[in-house]
Amino acid sequence: xxxxxxxxxxxxxxxxxxxxxxxxxxxxxxxxxxxxxxxxxxxxxxxxxxxxxxxxxxxxxxxxxxxxxxxxxxxxxxxxxxxxxxxxxxxxxxxxxxxxxxxxxxxxxxxxxxxxxxxxxxxxxxxxxxxxxxxxxxxxxxxxxxxxxxxxxxxxxxxxxxxxxxxxxxxxxxxxxxxxxxxxxxxxxxxxxxxxxxxxxxxxxxxxxxxxxxxxxxxxxxxxxxxxxxxxxxxxxxxxxxxxxxxxxxxxxxxxxxxxxxxxxxxxxxxxxxxxxxxxxxxxxxxxxxxxxxxxxxxxxxxxxxxxxxxxxxxxxxxxxxxxxxxxxxxxxxxxxxxxxxxxxxxxxxxxxxxxxxxxxxxxxxxxxxxxxxxxxxxxxxxxxxxxxxxxxxxxxxxxxxxxxxxxxxxxxxxxxxxxxxxxxxxxxxxxxxxxxxxxxxxxxxxxxxxxxxxxxxxxxxxxxxxxxxxxxxxxxxxxxxxxxxxxxxxxxxxxxxxxxxxxxxxxxxxxxxxxxxxxxxxxxxxxxxxxxxxxxxxxxxxxxxxxxxxxxxx
Numbered sequence: 001x002x003x004x005x006x007x008x009x010x011x012x013x014x015x016x017x018x019x020x021x022x023x024x025x026x027x028x029x030x031x032x033x034x035x036x037x038x039x040x041x042x043x044x045x046x047x048x049x050x051x052x053x054x055x056x057x058x059x060x061x062x063x064x065x066x067x068x069x070x071x072x073x074x075x076x077x078x079x080x081x082x083x084x085x086x087x088x089x090x091x092x093x094x095x096x097x098x099x100x101x102x103x104x105x106x107x108x109x110x111x112x113x114x115x116x117x118x119x120x121x122x123x124x125x126x127x128x129x130x131x132x133x134x135x136x137x138x139x140x141x142x143x144x145x146x147x148x149x150x151x152x153x154x155x156x157x158x159x160x161x162x163x164x165x166x167x168x169x170x171x172x173x174x175x176x177x178x179x180x181x182x183x184x185x186x187x188x189x190x191x192x193x194x195x196x197x198x199x200x201x202x203x204x205x206x207x208x209x210x211x212x213x214x215x216x217x218x219x220x221x222x223x224x225x226x227x228x229x230x231x232x233x234x235x236x237x238x239x240x241x242x243x244x245x246x247x248x249x250x251x252x253x254x255x256x257x258x259x260x261x262x263x264x265x266x267x268x269x270x271x272x273x274x275x276x277x278x279x280x281x282x283x284x285x286x287x288x289x290x291x292x293x294x295x296x297x298x299x300x301x302x303x304x305x306x307x308x309x310x311x312x313x314x315x316x317x318x319x320x321x322x323x324x325x326x327x328x329x330x331x332x333x334x335x336x337x338x339x340x341x342x343x344x345x346x347x348x349x350x351x352x353x354x355x356x357x358x359x360x361x362x363x364x365x366x367x368x369x370x371x372x373x374x375x376x377x378x379x380x381x382x383x384x385x386x387x388x389x390x391x392x393x394x395x396x397x398x399x400x401x402x403x404x405x406x407x408x409x410x411x412x413x414x415x416x417x418x419x420x421x422x423x424x425x426x427x428x429x430x431x432x433x434x435x436x437x438x439x440x441x442x443x444x445x446x447x448x449x450x451x452x453x454x455x456x457x458x459x460x461x462x463x464x465x466x467x468x469x470x471x472x473x474x475x476x477x478x479x480x481x482x483x484x485x486x487x488x489x490x491x492x493x494x495x496x497x498x499x500x501x502x503x504x505x506x507x508x509x510x511x512x513x514x515x516x517x518x519x520x521x522x523x524x525x526x527x528x529x530x531x532x533x534x535x536x537x538x539x540x541x542x543x544x545x546x547x548x549x550x551x552x553x554x555x
Contacts, residue, residue: 019423073110138198153212158264159230162243164203246279312533326383368409413443
């Protein structure tokens with residue numbers, strides 16, 4: 001363990017004075033690399049460590065922190081080997097086994113994990129390409145700013161680049177990245193320190209504009225932005241013109257972040273009707289002409305009754321032998337006017353309105369039906385992954401309904417897999433644990449989706465019946481070009497394996513990403529390089545062709 005410029009500070013909270021003497025003895029080989037301090041309670045921790053987020057706490061069971069009490073890595077000091085893995089701490093040491101080497105390894109382990117968690121927390125709210133806030137970070141900032149100003153003196157801009165996907169395909173990912181960086185640079189030049197810029201998606205941006213000095217400031221900034229973005233871009237020596245659509249919505253004293261973002265989105269969609277770069281300001285006339293949330297919710301309710309929804313399935317590939325071993329069920333809405341809608345267009349609305357519960361049951365029932373269809377075709381059984389919302393966890397009929405559906409469709413519950421988000425897992429841990437235990441007794445298994453975006457505690461993960469982690473596509477994207485992404489993905493795979501969990505990497509689109517993931521020991525991959533999501537008819541054809549073939553050899 002190399003000696004840092006500043007000594008590692010350790011704070012001991014122990015109800016037995018013998019621990020201090022033992023630890024000082026075991027720390028001697030570290031020399032000046034670590035200093036041991038003692039404190040009687042957690043008030044002292046807050047006082048001594050309020051500005052030192054790299055420190056480590058060592059605590060005996062009587063003084064260990066309650067869940068969520070301490071953000072610092074904490075090592076539990078025990079007299080005997082525990083019967084089960086302690087929760088709420090980063091690591092544990094036993095008095096009779098406490099050698100200098102064991103202490104050194106434990107300190108290195110918790111600090112390395114702390115660095116990883118801190119990096120994940122930062123990246124969870126930051127766009128990795130541009131360094132500006134992402135959707136999650138911006139929503140938190142917007143909520144805070146609205147609370148500070150009571151809805152006054154703020155305007156929100158929602159900007160969308162027209163046909164960016166086609167441009168990105170023509171330029172390649174690296175060229176697309178350079179284009180996005182030029183767009184961000186131009187946007188920053190038109191904003192001031194009191195404004196905020198965020199990247200909501202690959203080609204969508206949010207602008208929080210301070211209008212306290214001038215109520216019309218958002219409009220004249222919008223004019224300057226559309227003029228700036230209309231200028232040619234230079235990529236690899238060639239000029240390129242790119243249209244944009246910008247919607248502006250002024251905050252009101254009533255309402256919160258969601259209505260404001262929705263109004264800016266409506267205004268942006270109105271601006272889409274004009275070719276080139278233009279902007280629109282939200283007003284009640286636009287609101288009357290646009291489809292409201294209530295209208296869309298009503299349509300979604302009718303879609304459920306009229307069976308306008310369908311499932312597409314994206315295969316998962318086992319890197320060890322090239323076999324397809326699993327599927328993820330992804331819902332689509334075949335809208336009569338707007339065509340086939342992806343889940344991003346209506347699942348958030350279903351979450352807000354509570355429709356996610358009947359929608360979720362429909363997805364489970366249809367997925368079980370299609371599992372039976374695959375079996376009747378003589379295909380090998382595959383794990384069927386279905387997303388499970390936190391709202392469904394709160395439904396008292398979840399267990400009974402699922403039991404009934406499994407019996408009705410005659411499938412083996414061992415092949416059913418529920419995907420949970422980190423946010424759902426960590427929001428109310430005890431409720432989640434109880435529900436997962438009950439479902440687990442039916443035979444279903446659980447995976448953690450979008451891993452790395454929700455600050456999961458590895459200790460909490462280890463206490464839940466999760467068998468598989470899915471590394472979020474935002475970390476896999478550009479992994480072959482960004483060393484930070486490579487290190488994070490490699491570290492997440494190693495940590496998951498240390499917890500005896502399998503790992504699936506999402507969003508794999510290039511052979512280079514596949515090769516790196518195989519090198520890192522990733523178990524499975526999912527993404528367009530393997531297959532796009534397929535309706536059940538095309539899926540059967542795909543699986544029939546893939547059966548008996550080692551697909552991994554093709555990449």
